[in-house]
Amino acid sequence: MENQVIVSEEEKVQIRKNYRTLLRACKNILSNEDVTEVRKAIEMSLERKKEHRRPSGKLSAIHSLEVANIVASEIGLGRTSIICALLYDVVQHEDVQKHEIKEVFGESVEAIVTGLIKVKELYTKDTSIETENFRKLLLSFAKDVRVILIILADRLETMRSLGLYSQSNQQKIAAEVGYLYAPMAHRLGLYSIKSEMEDMVMKYTMRDTYTFIAQKLNETKRARDKYIKDFIEPLKKELSEAGLKFEIKGRTKTIHSIHNKIKKQNTPFEKVYDLFAIRVILDSKEKDEKADCWKVYSIVTDKYQPNPSRLRDWLSIPKSNGYESLHTTVLGPEKKWVEVQIRTERMNEVAEKGLAAHWKYKGGKGEKGMDQWLSNIREVLENPELNAIDFIDDFKLNLYDEEVFVFTPKGDLRRLPKGATVLDFAFDIHSGVGKKCIGAKINGKHASIKQTLKNGDHIEIVTSNSQQPRKEWLKVVVTSRAKSKLKQAIKDLDYKEAEFGRETLVRRLKNWKIEINDQLVNQLVKHFKMKSINDFYREIGIGSIDVSSVKEYIQEQEKKEAGRDQAEVAQLKSATNFVANVDEEITASDDVLMIDKNLKNVDYTLAKCCNPIFGDEIFGFVAVSGGIKIHRMSCPNAPEMRSKFGYRIVNAKWTTGTGSSFQATLKVTGSDDIGIVSNISQVITKDMRLKMRSISIDSQEGSFEGSVTVFVNDTQVLDLLIKKIKNVKGVYAVSRIGSIA
Structure with missing residues (x-):
C-alpha cells in the first residue's frame, strides 16, 4: 500500500x-x-x-x-x-x-x-x-x-x-x-x-561570483538611484510638453548580464558603467506607435549626445520572435553611457510575454517569423540521421544570434542569423539550390559562397548542375537548416560513392579469382588506415585507392606465414594506448581524492580543461575509455557534461591535502611597462617560493596579456598569489584560466 x-x-x-x-x-x-x-x-x-x-x-x-x-x-x-x-x-x-x-x-x-x-x-x-x-x-x-x-x-x-x-x-x-x-x-x-x-x-553554479556582484549592486544602489533620477527628470518635462502619455523608469541589469560585461570588457565591477537601462513606455494608438517612438528618440538625443553606432531599430523590422523596440545609447551626466529603450505598452507586453502576447494582439508581425522557425525545428527533428549531440548543437545555433535581413531577386525579405553566408541563404531558399550553389550576385556584384551577408543585401544565387556538396562547406554555413541539409546531402553522396567502390572492388577481385569476405575487408580497412568500411569503399569509388594496390596487399599476405605473431602486435598496440593515455591527462597521486562513499584507489585523472587543485569544488566524470576524470564545478565544460551526460557524473571531494602539488594557470593583463614581467616572476618564485612551469606574454599598443603556469598545494595559496600579483604596479587584472567563460 x-x-x-x-x-x-x-x-x-x-x-x-x-x-x-x-x-x-x-x-x-x-x-x-x-x-x-x-x-x-x-x-x-x-x-x-x-x-x-x-x-x-x-x-x-x-x-x-x-x-x-x-x-x-x-x-x-x-x-x-x-x-x-x-x-x-x-x-x-x-x-x-x-x-x-x-x-x-x-x-x-x-x-x-x-x-x-x-x-x-x-x-x-x-x-x-x-x-x-x-x-x-x-x-x-x-x-x-x-x-x-x-x-x-x-x-x-x-x-x-x-x-x-x-x-x-x-x-x-x-x-x-x-x-x-x-x-x-x-x-x-x-x-x-x-x-x-x-x-x-x-x-x-557560480555562487561566489553571483554573491560578489549582488553585494556590489546593493552597496551602489543609492548612488545609482540618484543618477537615474537626475537622468530622467529633464526628459519627463520635455516628453510631457510634447503631449505624450508615457511611463519612464530605470531598470538595473541582471547579475548574469553584468557578469558578461565584466568578462567581455575585462574590467572590474567599479568600471562597468552601463549597469542599468532607462525604459520609456508609451501609451499610443497602434497607428501612431512608430511616429511616437521616433518622437521620443528625437527628444532624448536632443537632450543627451547619442552614440550613432549603438542605434538598434527593431520597429521597422522586428526580431523573428516578435520583439519590437528602439534602442539608443547616450552620454548622460558625469560622461557615463546610458542605454535608453523606447517602446509602446503593446510592444512591452510582447517583450515580456513573447508568443502569448502575439495571440492577444492578432496579426503581430513576429508570428510569421515564429511559424517559419517552428517549421525549421520540425525539419531538423525529422532528420533521423542526426545524432543527439549534433542535433542539440544544431538546434542551439540560432537561439541567441542577432539577425540580418536580406532580399531575394523578387524583393522577398529573408531573415538569417548574423554571420550567415551566401551558402546559408542558398539552403534557406531550397536544399536543391544549396547543393548546386557555386556563388552569388550580391547587389549586382559577384560573390563567393563564403561571403558573409549584410543587412539590406539583394542576393541572386548562381548554380551549376555539375556542382556537388562538399564536406568543407560545413565550415562555411552557420544556420541549423543549412548544416542539417548539408550533412544529409554529404551522407547520401558518400553512400553512393561507397556503393560504386564496393561494386568495383568485388568485380575486379572476382576477375582475379580472389574471394572477398568480412575478415579480409576489415584487414584492408586497417591496412589503408580508414576509419570505417564505408570510408574504404568510398576511397575506391573516387579513385583515391587503386584496386591494384588492394590486389598487391592480398598477395603479400598470402605469402606470409599463417601463424603470425599476434602477441607482438597486441603488445605494440597496448604500449601505444598507454603512452597516449599518459600524455592526455595529468595523473593525480594516490589517496588525494575521496569519491562518493570513501571509495579509494580509483583510476582517476585531473582534467586539463580546468586543472582542479585542492580546495576547488569538484565532480567526477566517467570517461568512455574507463576511469574517472576530475573537473572543477566551474569548468567551462561542466554545464554541457551535466546536460548531455548527467548519468556519468560522480560526486567527488578532496580528502586532506597530503602536500601534493597541482598545476594552475593564471591570465594576467596590464600596462606594458619595463620590468613588470620580472616583478611578477619575483612575486611567484621569491615572495611565494613557488615553482613556475611557464610564462608567456603578448604585448600590443602599450598593454600586455599573458599566462603564467605555476604549481601550488591548494586554493588558499593560489588566492594569495592572485592577490599579490594584483598588487604589482601596472597589473590591471588577474584571473584563473579554466572557469566558465
Missing part, C-alpha cells in the same frame, strides 16, 4: 493562498465562462489528487498551482493552457483518466496534457533531462508550442524552489536550465523568464 502523504496546516494555507491568487489572475485575462472552467479544473485537481511530493519535498498540488500562476500571470496564456498546467500532474499519477479530461474540457486540453505527460516521463529516472530525450521533448513542442511554454513555467517554478533540492540535483537542474531552457525562453521572446533563469543558474 502506498504511504499516505501528510499535509501540514501551513501547506493547506499555502494551497488556499495559491488558489485565490490564480483566480484573481484569471479574472484579469479570461471571460467569466473561462474562469468557471479553470475553477472546475482546480477543484478536480485538488479533490481527486492523492497527494504526492516532488523530489524537493514540495506538495505537487502547490507546485501545480504555482506553475498555473506563472502560465497565467507571467506568460499570459489562456484558459486551455491554465487548465493543462493544473491537470497534467493528476493525470500522470492516474488520479484522473485522460478520457475524463476530454469529456469535461475537450480534445485540445487532452492533446496538450498528453504532450506534457510525455515530457514528464522523460524525467522519471532523473531530475534533469538527457540530450537523447531532448529531441523527444521538442517533438511534443513542435506539435503545439503551448507544451513547451508550460514546461518553461514548470522549470521556472523548479528553479525558484531549487534551495529545497539536494546539492547534486541543484547542479544538474541548474546546468540543464542554463543549457536548454534559458536559450529557449529567449528564442520564444520570454525575456523576463530568460533573465530570471540565467540569474538563478548563476546563483547555483
